Amino acid sequence: MDDVNPGQTDRTTGKTVAPDRTGGAREPMVVIEGVNKHFGDLHVLQDINLTVGKGEVVVVLGPSGSGKSTLCRAINRLETIESGTITIDGKALPEEGKPLAQLRADVGMVFQSFNLFSHKTIRENVTLGPVKVRKKSKSEASTQADALLERVGVAAQADKYPAQLSGGQQQRVAIARSLAMGPKVMLFDEPTSALDPEMVNEVLDVMVGLAKEGMTMIVVTHEMGFARKAADRVVFMADGQVVEVATPEEFFTAPKSARAKDFLGKILTH
Amino acid sequence: MLDILDKYDVLGAFWMTIKLTVFSAIGALVIGTILAVMRVAPVAILRRLGAFYVNTVRNTPLTLILVFCSLGLLYILQVNLTDPKSPTSIVDNNIRWAIVGLAAYHAAFVCEALRSGVNTVPLGQAEAARSIGLTFTQSLREVILPQAFRGSIAPLGSVLIALTKNTTVASIIGVAEASGLMKEIIENETASFGVFFIFALGFVILTLPVGILFTSLSRRLAVKR
């Protein structure tokens, strides 16, 4: 990385030294190097290289089917990869078993469809990980859960079941559930695309808050407001490749690749 | 007709039916859960073993299984489940082997009921469980199985009802349960519809509440999505 200046993207490798808001280079948190994956004949991840610095917020954009979810899921090994390496805070992703479970505890994941545990109350959803994985006491986990639920604005729903909450509330609980593990990095896979429009902002507000507090975040989303407000960098993917990496400002005002221009044209006309 | 109730221990025979049912049901639930876990395990050999057990046992007549337990394991191989010197060892051995056979047989059906329950749990639940760092066993225990059990209450009820009625097969290896007594009465007395009626009623009294209970449980405990 010696020959790349902070904040600049090495166009040949797609690797980037993350720009800090104060100007210096960040320490890497997630390092993705030469990652490939196929689904049958489909080369869904093609030699992906991407480094996300500590405290950096990266928004991943791209047409449907371009491999964004697969990339996101590969980072906590919900999808396996065929070649290349992914390291998190200096540690390579373990193959399986207990070490993998431990690493996943450090990587928060927020899904498009919330995936709250349907048979557990909201509070139990948030305490399960801390009690079973972090070995906290029930009461300690419960106090922490209530504080987190307060923070995402659903404290009043703590004793209800997921099905009794609106989509926006469920997604905020899902964020609280991830935060309860004290993650080093949070992955969001289209966290607002399953929501009714009036609920999108309540979730984005929580995410912007997290970004401001310095959480390392990788966010697959088409919410440009969020990208402009919170992202340090935008990664544009198409057909399993990282096509463009830029600041939100650069990307939205002057996209370089034809694919990105085409894509932005489609989502901006509405 | 009521003199039959005086002359024979009908209640005692039904008590045996209940004991066979309860103990075999517990055994079947335990073995069936283990089989179901094997059948969804990430280890191929476990999956194959589980499938082999279910397919073999489910397709073997229960009569054969019980005769195998009694004749094969008890008399030929001399596998005693009780102290062979005790005066009631023959009866006790037969009862225990009947319970083992009934449990082993119905475990296959419990496994399939649970597996249908596992299929009611969306994939996202397992992914969310794994993504907060739960191990495979923890995910099963905390997230998948509790929901799978709730989703399989109705089919489990059917298995329990079938099990209750299938305890009648135990009479062929000499367990004095209800249907065995019925045969005995019919042989001793002139067969009458009254006798059939008493025993049919007995089974209905045992199974009907089970059916009603499981239907209402499955409705009440259903996981709301």
Ligand SMILES: Nc1ncnc2c1ncn2[C@@H]1O[C@H](COP(=O)(O)OP(=O)(O)O)[C@@H](O)[C@H]1O
């Ligand atoms: N489990 C799977 N099996 C086969 N193909 C898959 C699977 N998951 C995703 N795909 C395919 O891989 C491609 C990329 O999917 P995905 O990563 O979900 O894209 P995106 O999130 O950018 O829309 C799509 O063409 C999709 O159909």
Ligand SMILES: [Mg+2]
């Ligand atoms: Mg996707």
